[in-house]
Amino acid sequence: MNISGGSSRKSLRRPDSVRIAALLRIGAAMACLLFAGSATAGSLARLPPPPVPAGNPQTPGKILLGKKLFFDRRLSGDGTMSCASCHIPDQAYTDGQDISQSYPTTRNWRNAPTLINAAYAGALFHDGRAASLEEQALFPVMSSFEMNLNLDFLEEKIRIVPEYVAAFRKVFGGEPTRERIAMAIASFERTLVSSNAPLDRFLAGDETALSREARKGYGIFTGKGKCAGCHFGALLSDGGYHALNVPENPQDRKDPRIAATRRFVAKLSQYAEYRTLEEDPGRYLVTKDRKDWKAFRTPTLREIARTAPYMHNGMLATLEDVIEFFDRGGGDGNRALSPLGLTGEEKHDLKTFLAEALSGDDIATTVPEIP
Amino acid sequence: MAGAAKRLFPLLLLLAAFSAHGAEPRVSVPVGDSPVLGPPGASVTLVEFIDYQ
Amino acid sequence: MKEYRGKIRLVVKHFPYRYRDLSLMASEAALSAGDQGKFWEMHRLLLRNSPRLDRGSLLGYAGEIGLNVKKFTGSLDGKAHSGNIERDRQLALALGIYSTPTLFINGRRVVGERPYEYFRRIVEEELAAAR
Known part of the structure; x- marks a missing residue:
């Protein structure tokens, strides 16, 4: 999709x-x-x-x-x-x-x-x-x-x-x-929904649903890590768009087939300089609003442990990479984020929360008989 | 490939061998009498379903 | 494959899509070559030359790898391996395969074509787990 x-x-x-x-x-x-x-903003809710x-x-x-x-x-x-x-x-x-x-x-x-x-x-x-x-x-x-x-x-x-x-x-x-x-x-x-995630059990009052480290990570998530400023509510998303300046993938930049794809989409979006476009303008192609240049939708963080790699272009391979990216204050020149100064232990706890809390029960999908 | 036929379905690793990535499901695929390249004792078995066209 | 000689093995099963005209016959050709001990030689030729998989081409490939072409032709035209292919197809459906190629690496499903590095990473993980 x-x-x-x-x-x-x-x-x-x-x-x-x-x-x-x-x-x-x-x-x-x-x-x-x-x-x-x-x-x-700032607090999470059950799904x-x-x-x-x-x-x-x-x-x-x-x-x-x-x-x-x-x-x-x-x-x-x-x-x-x-x-x-x-x-x-x-x-x-x-x-x-x-x-x-x-x-x-x-x-x-x-x-x-x-x-x-x-x-x-x-x-x-x-x-x-x-x-x-x-x-x-x-x-x-x-x-x-x-x-x-x-x-x-x-x-x-x-x-x-x-x-x-x-x-x-x-x-x-x-x-x-x-x-x-x-x-x-x-x-x-619409049937593909997280159910019974540890976070939901935790928010319903079951303290044991999260390990001690994950509970500490939850504290970082909603506190010092500022994650819940955008990743809040039941979906862990503000439904908005932010330009974090995730780097372009240098490999992709060199690929002429990706250049064709980029130009094609920009052209269909009536972006005048589509033939010289070198990066992904994100939401800007939809709104033509300068503030949306390179902005992308805040994704849900539910199921994040199973959905690597991360970001709109998959540039961050692991949750550790994602945490480092945000700890640094995001990509070069962005104005949405600032450095967090998390300690090694805080990063570890945050990662434990992300890995442990947000996965629902396995969705068993049987492939149907195709006529 | 006839040699492989005699081997009793060496089932691949199954059952909750949880990797570092969490619970990626594992499927047990019988080798049967299909063409095999590589030693029977190999620690990694790749079973490929293909369409040549 | 070469990189991991001795440590991995490859098993090939057939899941020809019914809306492709030449898929089924190509699978028959590979298995017919297998009867003469040359499955992998034919397999490689079919992959390299796809989609040139019409009957004439298949007979040409058989000659190229030194098969007894008469025997090969009989097997191909007689659909000698339709039972094997149907068994593979049933297995594929039972495993919920909906696309080719689908690969299982120690049971871990990989759907569709991937860059070599993608397979390598999984194979490395599996080798490490086996140690």
């Missing part, structure tokens, strides 16, 4: 799913407001059940249909990729690489975020350009460097499969469309 570009300028900015997404957005925005309402947009209620049939589509290679241009190529169940729905998998012969340019708890996010993608899972789902399908399938063709490919036709009729009362495909996938994704 990484950055994408559409097959045309129009499609990046307004995929056809936008019509339905607009309807869903109102519901999702309300859910997010309610959700954020319970969160204050409630995920919000479900009124326009796309969860049903077992829809979830199963979405799961089939999620694992189905039909959704890529050459049959090599499915959503699960980059969001691999065994790897906490990431792909474990700095830069995520890409369509054969091309290169992606950002890290594949986990889908676990994506149901709670107010905006999707590192640059937050999708407002709901329904809106998000089709971007990678049509993205030239991800699944690379034309959405008109997608519809026809699904419509020639009798099992899918029957399932769509049963679930939606009509034929497969790109909007319904997105809705089904989103429904499946």
Whole structure:
């Protein structure tokens, strides 16, 4: 579910799913407001059940249909990729690489975020350009460097499969469309939720849910480490965008295929100097607001122990690297962070908290039979 | 590869061999009579499912 | 592979995608070559020359590596190994494989093509764990 570009300028900015997404957005925005309402900077909260947009209620049939589509290679241009190529169940729905998998012969340019708890996010993608899972789902399908399938063709490919036709009729009362495909996938994704994480048990009053070191780390997280200034609430995220100036990967900078990807996305975003762009402008490509230059969405920290490597470009390989980065006060020239001066022991305790507290029970995913 | 056939499914490491990365699941994959390259006593076994096209 | 000679072994199983026209026949070709003791020679040729996997090309490869081409052709056309391939396919589905290549390194699943360094890191971890 990484950055994408559409097959045309129009499609990046307004995929056809936008019509339905607009309807869903109102519901999702309300859910997010309610959700954020319970969160204050500096403190953490237990994870409630995920919000479900009124326009796309969860049903077992829809979830199963979405799961089939999620694992189905039909959704890529050459049959090599499915959503699960980059969001691999065994790897906490990431792909474990700095830069995520890409369509054969091309290169992606950002890290594949986990889908676990994506149901709670107010905006999707590192640059937050999708407002709901329904809106998000089709971007990678049509993205030239991800699944690379034309959405008109997608519809026809699904419509020639009798099992899918029957399932769509049963679930939606009509034929497969790109909007319904997105809705089904989103429904499946809403089932991928952390449950019973030690943090939630701890916040419910069970002191023994965290080890002594992790409890100390919790104190650093909400105190001296200032982590909870942005990573707060139930999702451990402020839902905002910050320019921490994570360094560009020098290897990636040299890769002409990544340059093509970067220019392509910038071009679709109507960034005038796209042909000379040497770095990832992040949220700026969405808002064109100077303050968003190189800003990226604050990710949830839930499941973080299983979602290495870190940051939008996977530049930080381990939690230790991440802690060092923040302790230094972030990347060169950033104005969002300042040095923390953590001691070795404090860093260790913080790492223990991150590694121990935030992983929910394993989500056992059985790959469905694909028609 | 006929030699490999006689070996009784040497099951790969399984069961909660937790690595430093936490609980990455391990799957037990029977070798069966599939083509094998490398010694039976190797400490690392790679089983690859491929499509040549 | 060479780097770890003696310490690792590679097992190949077949999971041809049904929407690719030549995948199944290519797997038959590799296993047919195996009947004459040359599975790995054919395996390497198929990987190197993919997607040139039409019947004519396969027969050419058989000649190239010195197989008895007549025997090979009989095996290929008679789908002599369809049972083995179907068994691999069933195993793949049972293991929840949805994409190729999928690799298990001591049971740790790696989905899709990765840079060599990615595999190396896991192999090193496994070798260290075995010590």
